[in-house]
Amino acid sequence: MVETILDVRDLRTSFYTDEGEVKAVDGVSFSVPKGKTIGIVGESGSGKSITSLSILRLLASNGKVVGGEVRFKGDNLLAYSEKKMRSLRGNKISMIFQEPMTSLNPVFTVGQQISETLIEHQGMSKKAAMAKSVDLLKLVGIPSPDKRVKQYPYELSGGMRQRVMIAIALACNPEILIADEPTTALDVTIQAQILGLIRDLQQRMGMSVVLITHDLGVVAETCDYVAVMYAGQVVEYSDVRTLFRKPKHPYTVGLLKSLPRPDEDQEKLIPIHGTVPSPLHMPVGCRFNPRCPAATDLCREKLPDLFDDGEGNQVRCWIYNEQWPGEKEVDVFGEERTARC
Amino acid sequence: MEKKELLVVDGLKQYFPIKGGFLGRTVNHVKAVDDISFTIHEGETVSIVGESGCGKSTTGRAILRLEEPTEGKVVFNGEDLTKLPKGEMRKHRKDLQIIFQDPYASINPRQTVSDVLNEAMEIQKVVPKKERRDRIIELLETVGLNAAQADRYPHEFSGGQRQRIGIARALSVNPKLIICDEAVSALDVSIQAQVLNLLDELQDEYNLTYLFISHDLGVVRHISDRVIVMYVGKIVEIGDKHSIFDNPKHPYTKALLSAIPVPDPDRERNHIVLRGDVPSPIDPPSGCRFHTRCPFAQEKCRVDVPELVRHDGMQEGHEAACHFVEEIERGEVKPKELQVTTF
Ligand SMILES: Nc1ncnc2c1ncn2[C@@H]1O[C@H](COP(=O)(O)OP(=O)(O)OP(=O)(O)O)[C@@H](O)[C@H]1O
Ligand SMILES: Nc1ncnc2c1ncn2[C@@H]1O[C@H](COP(=O)(O)OP(=O)(O)OP(=O)(O)O)[C@@H](O)[C@H]1O
Numbered sequence: 153m154v155e156t157i158l159d160v161r162d163l164r165t166s167f168y169t170d171e172g173e174v175k176a177v178d179g180v181s182f183s184v185p186k187g188k189t190i191g192i193v194g195e196s197g198s199g200k201s202i203t204s205l206s207i208l209r210l211l212a213s214n215g216k217v218v219g220g221e222v223r224f225k226g227d228n229l230l231a232y233s234e235k236k237m238r239s240l241r242g243n244k245i246s247m248i249f250q251e252p253m254t255s256l257n258p259v260f261t262v263g264q265q266i267s268e269t270l271i272e273h274q275g276m277s278k279k280a281a282m283a284k285s286v287d288l289l290k291l292v293g294i295p296s297p298d299k300r301v302k303q304y305p306y307e308l309s310g311g312m313r314q315r316v317m318i319a320i321a322l323a324c325n326p327e328i329l330i331a332d333e334p335t336t337a338l339d340v341t342i343q344a345q346i347l348g349l350i351r352d353l354q355q356r357m358g359m360s361v362v363l364i365t366h367d368l369g370v371v372a373e374t375c376d377y378v379a380v381m382y383a384g385q386v387v388e389y390s391d392v393r394t395l396f397r398k399p400k401h402p403y404t405v406g407l408l409k410s411l412p413r414p415d416e417d418q419e420k421l422i423p424i425h426g427t428v429p430s431p432l433h434m435p436v437g438c439r440f441n442p443r444c445p446a447a448t449d450l451c452r453e454k455l456p457d458l459f460d461d462g463e464g465n466q467v468r469c470w471i472y473n474e475q476w477p478g479e480k481e482v483d484v485f486g487e488e489r490t491a492r493c
Numbered sequence: 494m495e496k497k498e499l500l501v502v503d504g505l506k507q508y509f510p511i512k513g514g515f516l517g518r519t520v521n522h523v524k525a526v527d528d529i530s531f532t533i534h535e536g537e538t539v540s541i542v543g544e545s546g547c548g549k550s551t552t553g554r555a556i557l558r559l560e561e562p563t564e565g566k567v568v569f570n571g572e573d574l575t576k577l578p579k580g581e582m583r584k585h586r587k588d589l590q591i592i593f594q595d596p597y598a599s600i601n602p603r604q605t606v607s608d609v610l611n612e613a614m615e616i617q618k619v620v621p622k623k624e625r626r627d628r629i630i631e632l633l634e635t636v637g638l639n640a641a642q643a644d645r646y647p648h649e650f651s652g653g654q655r656q657r658i659g660i661a662r663a664l665s666v667n668p669k670l671i672i673c674d675e676a677v678s679a680l681d682v683s684i685q686a687q688v689l690n691l692l693d694e695l696q697d698e699y700n701l702t703y704l705f706i707s708h709d710l711g712v713v714r715h716i717s718d719r720v721i722v723m724y725v726g727k728i729v730e731i732g733d734k735h736s737i738f739d740n741p742k743h744p745y746t747k748a749l750l751s752a753i754p755v756p757d758p759d760r761e762r763n764h765i766v767l768r769g770d771v772p773s774p775i776d777p778p779s780g781c782r783f784h785t786r787c788p789f790a791q792e793k794c795r796v797d798v799p800e801l802v803r804h805d806g807m808q809e810g811h812e813a814a815c816h817f818v819e820e821i822e823r824g825e826v827k828p829k830e831l832q833v834t835t836f
């Protein structure tokens with residue numbers, strides 16, 4: 153068994169707004185095995201970014217983690233003091249944020265921004281930190297790093313800025329890198345460079361990666377395990393091969409059927425009808441039930457737990473539980489799934 | 494049967510002046526689109542793909558004369574649009590519609606859906622006033638919305654629904670050609686599939702022609718009959734969908750396709766890594782614009798501009814602008830440093 157470095161159990165995060173409580177994350181569980189990459193996928197607003205911000209406890213002031221556990225090497229991070237959290241962030245666990253343009257400070261040079269982390273966490277002198285910054289820029293494949301280190305973010309292309317973000321994130325040899333859509337704003341040829349770089353550095357440094365994305369192609373190619381999120385919950389967690397070959401949750405099946413593929417011809421896409429529910433008006437029972445072709449009365453009444461299939465894969469759907477009231481052979485978006493009953 | 498040529502773009506150039514110096518003189522140009530030619534037949538879908546800044550949107554906008562083209566012809570239904578006086582052009586606008594990426598930005602937030610559609614029909618005088626309400630309901634149903642939603646405001650709709658409103662507005666004037674500029678790019682996969690299927694059905698029903706602009710190659714493979722690949726303002730390869738996806742000839746097309754992550758964990762993953770970034774269209778590289786990043790580049794590539802040519806082993810209508818297509822194919826010109834990554 154591979155050691156688990158990060159274990160998120162039943163995480164719940166809410167925002168308190170004028171319109172009411174927004175349960176942005178409401179039952180998220182997954183684990184990150186040491187040295188592996190896990191992907192978090194899901195549609196816009198499903199709670200991917202808030203999950204990662206909750207792990208690092210970087211929520212906006214109207215947000216609060218209201219339940220669950222985040223265990224980093226056994227310790228519950230939710231019980232850490234703010235001081236202890238600060239020494240962990242950017243050090244043992246670091247993050248690349250979704251908006252590369254806004255997360256670099258425009259008034260400081262690239263070198264100053266990388267140095268800052270090194271000075272804070274490793275007590276380096278200014279001079280040593282600047283020298284290490286040059287090394288880091290070189291590591292992430294930026295040409296003429298000794299010149300670039302003195303430049304400002306606006307002087308760099310989007311791909312280079314993202315490399316700088318990675319350099320900052322890697323400055324202290326983190327054990328876990330959380331990357332929130334690190335390539336979404338980039339062209340595919342630049343994306344290939346960046347993903348190749350992350351994979352390469354991961355292998356050299358042995359770190360674990362949590363990769364947040366909505367691109368199933370990126371997931372298939374980079375991740376070992378995948379957590380699929382829908383409306384604030386993890387609805388399926390499994391190894392990447394099982395997820396693409398034999399997805400269990402109707403949402404996952406639907407997602408794969410709606411995807412136009414660059415590698416093969418498809419007669420017709422099979423869309424999931426309807427839209428994602430508003431976080432202020434979540435459906436009762438399974439959150440996917442209004443859009444699910446297999447939904448039964450049980451699904452409309454009671455929220456399913458994450459059921460384990462005995463092989464380490466989990467699914468939040470009644471079909472895979474003894475209580476399933478429907479047929480044994482279930483048709484989900486044109487594919488048969490066998491109910492456990 | 495020969496298909497009818499609906500749109501012929503011939504030698505189109507779109508240069509944007511860069512002002513500078515004391516006197517605000519034009520000091521240089523952004524050569525956003527630099528001498529491109531292609532034809533679209535009635536009822537087909539032609540896509541333009543390429544990286545950010547390669548000139549896809551500019552091409553679409555120049556066809557509609559949202560910006561006056563610097564040079565070249567845009568022949569629509571036998572008539573050169575670039576020669577028409579502004580007023581005349583407005584009459585043709587109903588035949589050529591555009592749908593943008595962000596439907597919210599192109600819809601006035603203070604107008605109801607019904608207002609939006611009514612206004613479009615008013616401008617183009619396509620439907621008499623008293624028949625408009627019925628037509629609006631019909632349009633909404635066509636795009637999968639319902640009559641009850643006619644009097645709602647845009648902010649009351651989801652992204653996918655707003656995109657449907659954008660499509661309804663385009664359809665309201667009975668266009669022949671619709672330019673879809675990243676029309677489904679901002680949508681989530683499950684909603685995107687709904688809209689793509691809708692575009693498909695509408696095309697069959699109304700014999701619509703689409704110019705589809707997108708950077709998502711999965712979407713492009715799904716929707717297109719033919720594909721145009723652009724790089725820094727020029728067409729580097731053009732052909733039917735299968736030629737482009739299964740038999741690409743230009744080194745840039747090959748690199749672009751190989752960079753796409755494929756949603757299949759068992760597939761062999763070898764991505765060609767291109768060095769550096771896309772060059773600026775202000776000072777595009779001499780010769781072949783791809784030579785600064787091309788692993789196969791030779792001396793000739795730095796000097797001579799390659800033309801679009803159909804080489805041996807290429808289907809009718811499949812052309813690539815590279816000096817060494819055949820030599821690369823035969824293995825005579827080898828990549829200098831072909832870096833491959835698996836990620
Ligand atoms: N500060 C906040 N106040 C209220 N609601 C918030 C706040 N921040 C996020 N939310 C809500 O939390 C939910 C989850 O948001 P999150 O950013 O995690 O989505 P995501 O999955 O990362 O989406 P995307 O793919 O668009 O980045 C959304 O419904 C969002 O509107
Ligand atoms: N009005 C303008 N004035 C000056 N430069 C412009 C103007 N419009 C576009 N450009 C430039 O022309 C080039 C092509 O832009 P265009 O918007 O056509 O690219 P694109 O292929 O649509 O890219 P994207 O995928 O990012 O939408 C870019 O370098 C852009 O900055």
Ligand code: SF4
Pocket residue numbers: 401402403438439440441442444445446447448451456468469470471
């Ligand atoms: S629990 Fe029911 S409604 Fe939810 S996904 Fe499973 S079958 Fe569908």
Ligand SMILES: [Mg+2]
Pocket residue numbers: 200201202250332
């Ligand atoms: Mg996010």
Ligand SMILES: [Mg+2]
Pocket residue numbers: 549550551
């Ligand atoms: Mg564009």
